[in-house]
Amino acid sequence: MTPAVRRVGESALLVEVAGPAEVAAFYGWLRERQEAGALGAVEEIVPAASTVLLDGVADVDALAALLRTARPAAADAASGPLVEVPTVYDGADLAEVAALWGVSEEAAVRIHTAPEYVVAFCGFAPGFGYLTGLPPQYEVPRRATPRSAVPAGSVALAGPYTGVYPRSSPGGWQLLGRTTLTLWDTAREPAALLAPGVRVRFTAVRGHGS
């Protein structure tokens, strides 16, 4: 498939692809080329739901020509590091999600811990990753009424995505559980534990107290 490439202002390009899997492949391919010094000067590479934005581009015409002939393979997406997220599955919405799936809570936990996820993109807040990998039949809607405060470390679902809240913030995602991992630390490189391209596995662990 030839990606559509759109101009964005004077120094940015937007690459449109089919969906999250193609975004992951394209993003992986771009980062590899960038690290190899074969992309030209680009300040930002921002993956999203079905696009990748390249901003701060020194030579937009040359890069547009390169992008139109790019043929990233699915393998480009699977090259990120693997992060394990130990999760206590005691979230406020676990019973509701299990009911939506028509299974027991124990089975819901097995369903959520089965896939290997990939961080498709970040947004909403620094270090908030949108993880793909849950089979499409398990998509759930956002809550009708968002919570005013979702605790930091909450593992949550909305639409096709799984996410982990890096800090306490308002949110409308369905809460499955929680992790004690530090998702966001500006002293760390990269600051986001779940940066785009990172592969993720959730494992069920027992809670301490609470």
Add this chain to the structure above:
Amino acid sequence: MSELLVVRPGPLTTVQDLGRRGVAHLGVPRAGALDEPALRAGNRLVGNEPGAAALETTLGGVALRAIRRVVVAVTGAPAPVRVDGRAAAFGAPVAVRAGAVVEVGATTTGVRSYLAVAGGIAVAPVLGSRSADLLSGLGPAPIAAGDRLPVGPPPPYRPRPDLVPLLAPPAELVLRLRLGPRADWFVPEAVARLARDRYRVAPASNRIALRTEGPAVARAREGELPSEGMVLGAVQIPPDGQPVVFLADHPTTGGYPVIGVVPPTDLAAAAQARPGMPVRFVVLRGR
């Protein structure tokens, strides 16, 4: 290390440099001075590197006591400058002796003044920048009374007593607009009208976006756009049809279609446009 003590923080005063680059994919806005030429001019006047951190005020100025002797320069939106109550120069280096209070008054025109200090505001950088990012709360919080702001060692060369060219305040804000990437989400007539109609700067404008109000821009297609990466100067059209121009603290991704992008060179004027100022969009033709 020298210090400045915040006597009066003003309505909103933040530390700003040229912002964060290379971390948008982690969800981190760029931040940085909204009127970048004014920041650069202030730093030049005090002998700093162009991107040293300075204070960005909002309408109401700021007052600081110098713990040790410092050299400052105020640029951006014109405002009275006083040292211990005596008038001092705007747009030129001003020496402030130890113990004296330097005060920037309310802006006479425009919105944001910049107080640069020789050596720069030396708060700890976060992800390569000292800028406050008001969307995600990264970097130093807006300054408060009693804060002590560290100042770096004076630059190795003498400040040049330069004069900064001051532009006369415009009667309207003219924003050029390069169409795309989602101009095709709007009827062609809507694009033509956007160039013809007059908008005003809305009071809800802030460091995240310049909000405008006027005739609603009509969509050609309904439905949701999947979230996509956003650039500085992107003009989003939310469902109410009122154009929103993204400024430095803009979110890294967004779900409303972008009809066009304002070039960065036009955004310094947007940073100084007060609510109610007329806005005109000039659509750039060609590629």
